[in-house]
Amino acid sequence: MSTRTIQGQKNLQDIKQSSPDGIGGSPLRPDGNLKVKGEFAYSSDLWHEDMLWGMALRSPHPRANIVSVDISDALKLPGVYAVLTHQDIPGSKFYGLEIQDQPALAIDKVRYHGEAIALVAADHPETARRAVKKIKVEYEVLTPIVTEEQCLDPETHGYVHEPHEFKSHGYGNICHEQKLVSGLGVTDEVRALADVIVSGEYEVGMQDQAFLGPESGLAVPAEDGGIDLYIATQWLHVDRQQMAPVLALPEEKVRLTLAGVGGAFGGREDISMQIHASLLALHTGKPVKIVYARDESFYGHVHRHPARMHYEHGATADGKLVFADCRIVLDGGAYASASPAVVGNAASLGHGPYVIPNVKMHAIALYSNNPSCGAMRGFGAVQAAFGYESQMDKLAEKLGMDPVELRQLNAMSEGDYMPTGQQIDSPAPVAELLQRVKDMPLPPPLDLTNLDVRALPGALSNTSHGEGIVRGIGYSVGIKNVGFSEGFDDYSTARVRLEVIGGEPVAMVHTAMAEVGQGGVTVHAQIARTELGVEQVTIHPANTEVGSAGSTSASRQTYMTGGAVKLAAEAVKQEVFARGRKRYGWTQNDLQLIGGKVVSESAGALIPLVDLLGDEAIDLTREHHHRPTVPFDKETGQGFGHVQYTFCANRAVVDVDVELGLVKVVELTAAQDVGKALNPLSVVGQIQGGCTQALGLAVMEEIIVKDGKVRNASFTDYLIPTILDTPPIPVDVLELPDPNAPYGLRGVGEAPTVSATPSIVAAIRQATGIALNRIPVRPEHLTGTL
């Protein structure tokens, strides 16, 4: 008996060394080979025999009354199968993520440049383009409501929506507002407690997600009168929830399957062409494919809210923060989209990762006739971070302190309270992350004797050979919430099946999670391997046949759907043990699944899974809900509103050509606490990608909107960083487990996008001595030629 046990334990040791592809390892993406072979089917690659091409007519005006729409000439064009307006919508004419304020096709008026008015289905995209041009629309053009001042004075300038329509916690042209007061708030008495006070006005331009794969999908009418939609999205179930009432179909007849997604970053949280393609398919009885051209993509999705912010901070002479007074105005554009939640984030995170005894905050989102804004990576925390981190640098300068030391002096840590009254109940290594980026080696100084102009500002344009170039270094840190907040019952569903295929135990994971490039499919397989002790895991295509996974956003998918996969796999494991106990009378309570076997620490390997399962699969579904949160009090902003916080610190080194105003980011260092790196390779990739989008916002990315009109809807004019604009991004990953999260993990994707932008601006300020209060920083801001 004892011999058997010893053998068993030896056996167990050997088994335990297997599976480098479980959690904590870095197995390669299961879709990687298909992607490099060009065989992975993105949503724009779909094809169906006899399919038609759909296209929308879009408004050239940001604000106008529609006097008439004449589709007769368009319908006469050979090859055109349908031309639809709002009158052809069978069900509800409105949809929306949080507020159903957006018409699927414009009714009587348009509220932003690019709003869809009519749809065409034709046999060739060129036929569709020509038909769209033949639709005659008569407009009564109105002066658009586009500035903060205009929006806040509706008596003079009018309403984007009727005075009492479509407001959350707002009124007039304010879509949503959130106030927050903590400590004594900010009064004259509180101000008097501070030895130094700094204030500033800050502005953030409108950034675009600029995912590379255009909005696209294929809608196929089904025999049961329903619709099958193959679509690139971030959340299949919420698309369906918005689509079904418009199509006048029960939800079960609206079936969505995820097609390959070419990036998302928040831009696919809203409906784009889902309803349009489905309407055309149901109307014509034929499959309809819609693929946006790049300009249509800029018109067809929501962007990051541009912001105007006022910040005032007071501190004692030794650098302790006394108060923060903050006002954040976000331009939400024509429709609400995710504006209420973005405001909630800005208000509750807008003071930064600092302990501040007295805070007053007021955040609002406006309705305007500018393009609609909604979710983008960082979600309301990005804009604020530029404000509060600029203030920290200003304060450090006024106090004569090192900017990193000032931040560390005031950094929040575990056990501290947010201004919302929520106690931070997991590690918050803000000071340590700053120290880590500070301690990393600096890049070598510019060597003018051994120069490669490609590494200088201006790069291939050969604008400098080193003359006029000054180097600067800047630091920043940011805070971001993970998961959906403010009382939302955020959950995800996973189905895990364990069966024997070809003599091997194989796990199948089925969720509705949108894989948008972040690597969820890799991590889900790792979780199943770890929990079930099998090597072979297949990932079932994501669709609405399984329960909702929630959105691939808010840095939540590994936490939420990963958590659901873990729960389902654990349930399968328990079922395996239950069968074994029933069948073989096992009495051990230390059973595990390792290396394709049921094993016991005390009794060794008991039975191979293959033998235990036979031809009886175990197939179980579980939901993962995170711990409950509550909505913030409308007036005071108090409440346990967020599930988890995540932090990232950055150091930027920049070279600036002070004569031409050109900036080259030389290096952008990041340190982030990820709780537990389930896949270190992917974690680092997410942090580097997030830093690069932050770099874009710092120095180049902006949708230029003038009088409500978009001026740069193309990759020629909307600039995203190229490989020449992007520096090395060394990443230092810290793993301090969160006791409340699956495996102790912390959401990763957004924090670097929140924190990295201010570090770059700080570095440019240090190099030039110019106070910069608007991003993106443009050459004219640096040369004084504005």
Next chain:
Amino acid sequence: MRVTFTANGKPVEADDVWEGESLLYVLRERVGLPGSKNACEQGECGSCTVYLDGVPVCSCLVAAGQVQDREVRTVEGLAEENGELGLVQQAFVDAGAVQCGFCTPGLLVQTDALLEREPQPSDNDIREALSGNLCRCTGYEKIMDAVRLASARTCAKGPKA
């Protein structure tokens, strides 16, 4: 019009091609080669890069009629004869340079062309060569790693026979 050309070594023909169609459209929608991607269709992002007579071009900027009787090689043609991944493809997978992967086909063709003319590029050479290919996901660091890895493996393999 009818357009006939060679794609990845095989003769192909497309009928009823409208004169305004691009090579990209013909590849993706008419001859069943959707590997080259349609991200900007303006020559700015590089996602649709293919070899045309051995030279990397943005296939969105090439009119379909221009490829009559010429040779096109797409991302689908970078794999080995037996279907195994080519050296550059494998390096991108191994380095974690593929996230959403939409930019990947164009980057693979451009990298293949770079290593063909310069098997040991410096970092600045790589950045210059790939500066016409946008990637929105990765931050380019792992793409740099992938190209360095592909270069190292190319050199280890020795010159082509």
